[in-house]
Amino acid sequence: MQGRVITISRQCGSGGHSIGNELAKRLDVPFYDKEIIEMTAKESGFHPQFVEEKGEHMESSMLSNLARHLSCAGRGNYEDYQPLQDQLYFSQANIIKELAEKGPCVIVGRCADYILWNRKDVLNVFIHADMEFKKKHCMERRQFPEGNAEDMIRRRDKLRADHYRYYTDQKWGDSFHYHLCLDSSMFGIEKCVDIIEDACKAMRPAS
Amino acid sequence: MQGRVITISRQCGSGGHSIGNELAKRLDVPFYDKEIIEMTAKESGFHPQFVEEKGEHMESSMLSNLARHLSCAGRGNYEDYQPLQDQLYFSQANIIKELAEKGPCVIVGRCADYILWNRKDVLNVFIHADMEFKKKHCMERRQFPEGNAEDMIRRRDKLRADHYRYYTDQKWGDSFHYHLCLDSSMFGIEKCVDIIEDACKAMRPAS
Numbered sequence: 001m002q003g004r005v006i007t008i009s010r011q012c013g014s015g016g017h018s019i020g021n022e023l024a025k026r027l028d029v030p031f032y033d034k035e036i037i038e039m040t041a042k043e044s045g046f047h048p049q050f051v052e053e054k055g056e057h058m059e060s061s062m063l064s065n066l067a068r069h070l071s072c073a074g075r076g077n078y079e080d081y082q083p084l085q086d087q088l089y090f091s092q093a094n095i096i097k098e099l100a101e102k103g104p105c106v107i108v109g110r111c112a113d114y115i116l117w118n119r120k121d122v123l124n125v126f127i128h129a130d131m132e133f134k135k136k137h138c139m140e141r142r143q144f145p146e147g148n149a150e151d152m153i154r155r156r157d158k159l160r161a162d163h164y165r166y167y168t169d170q171k172w173g174d175s176f177h178y179h180l181c182l183d184s185s186m187f188g189i190e191k192c193v194d195i196i197e198d199a200c201k202a203m204r205p206a207s
Numbered sequence: 208m209q210g211r212v213i214t215i216s217r218q219c220g221s222g223g224h225s226i227g228n229e230l231a232k233r234l235d236v237p238f239y240d241k242e243i244i245e246m247t248a249k250e251s252g253f254h255p256q257f258v259e260e261k262g263e264h265m266e267s268s269m270l271s272n273l274a275r276h277l278s279c280a281g282r283g284n285y286e287d288y289q290p291l292q293d294q295l296y297f298s299q300a301n302i303i304k305e306l307a308e309k310g311p312c313v314i315v316g317r318c319a320d321y322i323l324w325n326r327k328d329v330l331n332v333f334i335h336a337d338m339e340f341k342k343k344h345c346m347e348r349r350q351f352p353e354g355n356a357e358d359m360i361r362r363r364d365k366l367r368a369d370h371y372r373y374y375t376d377q378k379w380g381d382s383f384h385y386h387l388c389l390d391s392s393m394f395g396i397e398k399c400v401d402i403i404e405d406a407c408k409a410m411r412p413a414s
């Protein structure tokens with residue numbers, strides 16, 4: 001199999017992290033998910049907690065950033081007014097480009113599909129699942145307090161979709177932006193890894 | 208492998224018809240694409256050409272149908288005013304439900320994923336491709352006059368997307384509505400058939 005960069009975008013609770021991690025082990029390539037937080041924090045100087053919270057989530061307070069951005073248009077050097085989340089996005093995007101440049105790897109989330117779209121050696125994957133699966137997956141990992149997992153999942157996905165829309169001007173989860181989309185609640189985690197691994201072998205040449 | 212109903216939604220020129228046909232042969236199950244046109248014409252009394260043209264394409268002239276529909280609201284029996292395309296849609300939907308009820312098969316297009324969504328034995332697949340692949344695929348089949356294939360492909364997909372949106376209130380090609388989405392220009396026709404066939408084996412039980 002040719003060495004490839006695989007991006008995995010995923011709904012909260014769909015098992016995208018586990019799928020990416022297992023896939024990277026099978027392909028014997030580096031795996032980057034939370035690891036990107038530390039790298040970006042180091043590169044940008046932002047606190048790791050800020051990078052984690054804003055690195056792929058668009059909070060409504062960011063609307064004020066947008067308003068500030070727009071109100072500054074034409075009145076000076078944009079760099080002086082660049083909102084913090086934009087600075088974070090571009091710093092994180094540079095890290096992702098550098099990781100892809102180093103060689104084959106698996107990168108989870110953070111608009112990596114969009115950031116690397118012009119590379120011919122990238123396979124973009126999207127993982128989604130039904131709510132029952134996502135709730136069960138999150139409860140098993142004690143990711144959210146019992147009782148309001150569904151609300152938390154919907155909120156997390158809403159923030160990811162808003163972040164993706166803001167920085168890519170595309171709809172998160174629209175199949176046209178990915179080479180392969182899978183419903184992990186239909187196939188299960190292990191089979192999703194099998195399918196992606198198999199699909200990698202059939203990618204068109206990267207020339 | 209358990210017997211399943213597989214629906215294939217597809218962009219024009221993506222090879223979805225060929226993929227579905229080959230898949231049905233491999234699984235030794237009936238294949239329904241254009242065949243649904245004759246069945247619907249027979250059932251509904253509409254001319255086959257009308258069924259072909261309006262069965263999965265929403266023309267702008269249908270807006271007048273919608274306006275007529277709305278203007279009639281509350282002023283009589285809806286059945287008396289039901290637009291022709293709505294009658295065609297429901298007739299075609301009944302045919303699709305009957306085909307699925309008969310047993311395992313492959314059904315192409317016509318909102319079959321939405322119409323059969325409440326069945327547990329259905330695998331919904333979406334096939335898309337980049338424009339170069341779609342143009343090449345259509346030119347090889349002499350589907351459109353040379354020189355304006357791209358315009359014709361975009362137009363055909365626009366009509367399909369509008370039709371899907373009108374009858375399902377969902378976005379055509381949004382990965383959340385399908386269990387498996389594939390970019391055929393990345394993997395090729397044969398490999399797409401392989402991946403779907405393999406994925407069928409791992410579907411969760413239909414209980």
